[in-house]
Amino acid sequence: MKALFVEDAYLSTAEALVTSVREDGGIMLDRTCFYATSGGQPGDTGFLERDNGETIAIAGTVTGASKSEIIHVPAPDQPSPEVGEKLVLHIDWERRHRLMRMHTACHLLSVVCPFPITGASVSETDSRIDFDMSETIDKAEVTAKMMDLIRANHPIYTKWITEEDLDANPDLVKSKNVRPPRGQGEIRLVCIGEDAAVDSQPCGGTHVTETAEVGEIHIGKIEKKGKENRRFRIRFGPAPD
Ligand SMILES: [Zn+2]
Numbered sequence: 001m002k003a004l005f006v007e008d009a010y011l012s013t014a015e016a017l018v019t020s021v022r023e024d025g026g027i028m029l030d031r032t033c034f035y036a037t038s039g040g041q042p043g044d045t046g047f048l049e050r051d052n053g054e055t056i057a058i059a060g061t062v063t064g065a066s067k068s069e070i071i072h073v074p075a076p077d078q079p080s081p082e083v084g085e086k087l088v089l090h091i092d093w094e095r096r097h098r099l100m101r102m103h104t105a106c107h108l109l110s111v112v113c114p115f116p117i118t119g120a121s122v123s124e125t126d127s128r129i130d131f132d133m134s135e136t137i138d139k140a141e142v143t144a145k146m147m148d149l150i151r152a153n154h155p156i157y158t159k160w161i162t163e164e165d166l167d168a169n170p171d172l173v174k175s176k177n178v179r180p181p182r183g184q185g186e187i188r189l190v191c192i193g194e195d196a197a198v199d200s201q202p203c204g205g206t207h208v209t210e211t212a213e214v215g216e217i218h219i220g221k222i223e224k225k226g227k228e229n230r231r232f233r234i235r236f237g238p239a240p241d
Pocket residue numbers: 103107190203204205206207
């Protein structure tokens with residue numbers, strides 16, 4: 001199974017062959033542009049188009065026994081494809097693009113707030129990141145710093161490094177609890193800025209290619225979750241007065 005979104009996050013449609021249909025109805029393909037839920041980013045929704053024009057609505061995409069196994073979960077009462085059948089895949093691009101903007105905003109927040117991350121969740125309207133920190137930070141100041149990075153329109157690109165490279169640069173990993181997967185060879189770094197001047201960190205999610213594409217965002221709330229944990233919420237649009 002080839003995960004096409006790894007090299008091209010902007011691929012909203014692709015052709016693929018059905019390799020198997022699970023007992024629970026989950027559809028497996030030889031290649032896919034559907035991102036599977038991982039690293040705090042929800043999986044794609046959309047539909048699969050058959051040769052006869054019939055469509056199979058996909059309610060979600062998840063990983064199976066291993067991260068490289070991607071399962072397309074049909075909505076209830078959808079037709080089931082045949083093994084070997086050719087399908088045209090269509091992701092819900094509007095939703096995915098919002099998730100890409102939000103996910104990228106999470107990276108920018110981790111630049112503005114350089115504290116260890118203990119949890120993160122990306123959604124279409126509201127994302128949250130939990131930081132291991134006891135400092136009190138003004139949300140308007142965080143919003144202003146994030147918007148500076150967005151307006152500067154830094155490029156965002158990926159780069160593959162070896163596990164040895166990562167071991168030699170342990171500071172690249174910002175998550176306290178989640179380590180990048182080991183034993184699969186290369187690790188994908190997501191870099192922001194020329195020569196990664198703004199940031200670089202291991203990530204398998206989907207991102208926009210320049211920071212201005214994130215658009216206007218603001219920190220909606222900073223909640224205190226225990227003595228050494230702060231939960232930040234990122235929202236689209238300007239901060240309300
Ligand atoms: Zn990411």
